[in-house]
Amino acid sequence: MNYFIKQDLFEEDFLQIPKSLLLHTKYKNLSADAKVIWSILYETQIFFYRAGWVDHDTGRVYCYHPQRFIAELDICESFLIIDYLKELHQFKLLEAEKSEVPKLWKYYLIKPDSNNLKMYWKINEKQEELSQKLNHYVTTYIERTKEETEDVMTPEVIRKYNGDLLKEFIKKHQLEHDELVSELYNECIMKNPKNKLSMEYISEAYQNIVNAGNIVEGARKTRQTEEDKFLNQRRQALSYMKNTQKVFAFDSNSNFNDDTLLLFYKHFDLAIELHNRNVLSLPLLSSLKIKYRLSSETFNVLLDQAFTLYDNQAEELIQFHVFFEKILENQSIFEREAKLKDEISTKLLGLPEHLRDFVYHELKKNLEHFPSRYELVVNNLRVINTVYQEFDGTISDTIFEKAFRRLFMQEEIYSVNAYFKNAIKWISEEGNKPKKEGKVTVVEEEVIEKPVDKEEWLSKVVNIRDTEGSVDKMSAKEKEEYFKRAEELKKQLEELDF
Incomplete structure (x- = not known):
């Protein structure tokens, strides 16, 4: 018998069925399922070898209960496995012997016979010829399909194709004027019901319409009129705020720009009411802009929000600058937290999500008490990410959390990189030290001395x-x-x- 020995197990590293098992006339009547079962058993020989199921004198590899192993793979019904194993035994591809243990059999997989192999086809010899034939077939098929496609281009198909091409052109050049689009549609679609258009044709038609000048000039004049109307309204509003309403007139040193004055114009009734009730102070609003280092654009957006949310129907009105500062504080907190989340997600890519959440909450907690250390740690988040990756996943979550907390406990840190590495090593060494047995302290019982009679x-x-x-x-x-x-x-x- 041609048995497997251990040296044969490392020649292949993938599931395969030998050609001899498929093409030899000896195995012509062996079912395909039985051949697959043989191939699976061959693949698993390496596991049997590692389990120590090897005859020490011959080196033959064996297994116990192959039917149970194959049943675990769930590739076929369990009652069929016995039939397939019987087939393999009948074709002398599987052999069973009694083992030293009573009622326990050893099963040996046998190599298929490759002598007098009759091939039904030779792919290697005809590979080049088959490749040429396949290439010729594909080329012919593509050309024939192209001709058939051109022959069946109906007017409906052509119109849809031209319409999609025109839409792409309009989107690309951002054409919005209705008359221009309508004229271009008539020129390209309506006048060419049977011809496929190209992008060059549509571009030329567009240029001809523009050169005619009527539609584009009309569109330009309309747009110019609307812009002039808007600018005129803006100038009138600014003139009114600066000249008529002296309350909002500021000198050249003011921190308010024209857009801010237009905001007061937008909320003019509310602003005048608050000013008359002595709860609106423009110099204090200007100082808040400097205090929070706000750009003019951000300041105007938040001021607009403050005017919209302010409750002027309350019995006791709070100072408007106090209300506005609360909005600024909330906005600052929101922006700071959003910025922190963005930096953590960008700079701590190597950390799992639950550790990134831990870092976020720890930084939020320590911001109020250790602001300078907070800035140092945030600026070195990439360093922390690099250190974590250098340990290649050997750091437990507990060690990382303890090391990160120590960044806020050390008085001075000259290098976050060096200190964080050392903190991880110290904590790891502390955890690996054997715990000392606690000393048993014997507490002597206090003896109360009684007075002794002489x-x-x-x-x-x-x-x-x-x-x-x-x-x-x-x-x-x-x-x-x-x-x-x-x-x-x-x-x-x-x-x-x-």
Whole structure:
């Protein structure tokens, strides 16, 4: 038998069916499904080898329960697998032997016979000829299809094609004047019901219409009239605000531009009412523009919003500049948070989303208490991203979070790159150190000394002399007290005059 040995397992790295299994007359009646099962078993020989299912004396690879393994792949009904394995055994492509373990069989996959192989076709020898034939067929088919397509170009198809081409031209050149578009439509579509147009033809037709001058000149005059009307209204409004209403007249040093004055003109009734009720101060509004470093465009947009939202029907009106400053603060917070989110999403691409959210909330939390450190960390977000990627995914979320928090705990940081790397290493080393066993602290029980009667100890000292081993039975505390009292008693006895 031609068995597999372990050296055969590394020659192929993909699922395949040998030509001999497909083309040899010996396997003509072997079902295609059984051939696929053989190929799958061949692919899995490497796993059997790694599992140690190898005969040590012959090097043959075997497996246990192949039907269970194939059933796990769910490629066919389980009751068919036994039939396919029987087919392989019948064609001598699978062999079963008893193992050392009772009722457990070893299954050996057998190589297909390749002797006297009869090929039904030879693709390699005819590859060039087949390629030429295929190329000729494709070329002929394309030319024939093109001719057939041109033959069936109906007027409806031509009109749709020309209409789409004209729409593309109008969109490209941004033509908006109705008369011009209408004239171009008549020239291109209506006069060419059977001819396909080109972009050059439409461009030439457009140029001819422009050269005629009537439509374009009329459109230009209409547009010019509208622009002149708008500019005239603007000049009148500015003149009214600057000359008639002295309340809004500012010198050349004012921070308000003409667009700001036009805003006051837009909300003129409300502005005059607030000024008369002493809740609108233009110098204070101007100072807020400087304080928050607002551009004229941003200032005007927010001022327009403030006039729209201000409640002048309230019983007690708040100062308008106070209300306006609240809008500026909210706008500043919103812009700052939006900018922070944008920087985090742009600069921390290497971090997973949950860590980017962690960084965002930590920065928001530390902004109020550590503003300078906040700026330092935000400016070094790319550095933090690079350090995280250098560790190649070996940093746990806990270590990263602890290291990031330390950026706000260190008094001075000269290099965010060096400090953040070292913080990660320190925290990792701390986590890898074995925990020291806690020392057991023995708390001695406090002994409350009771006052001792000298007569009691005198009798004890006298009586102990007659009791052998009594002192040895005392505790350490009692022994100490015993010898102390005995010494005192001895001194007192020596002082007595009998």
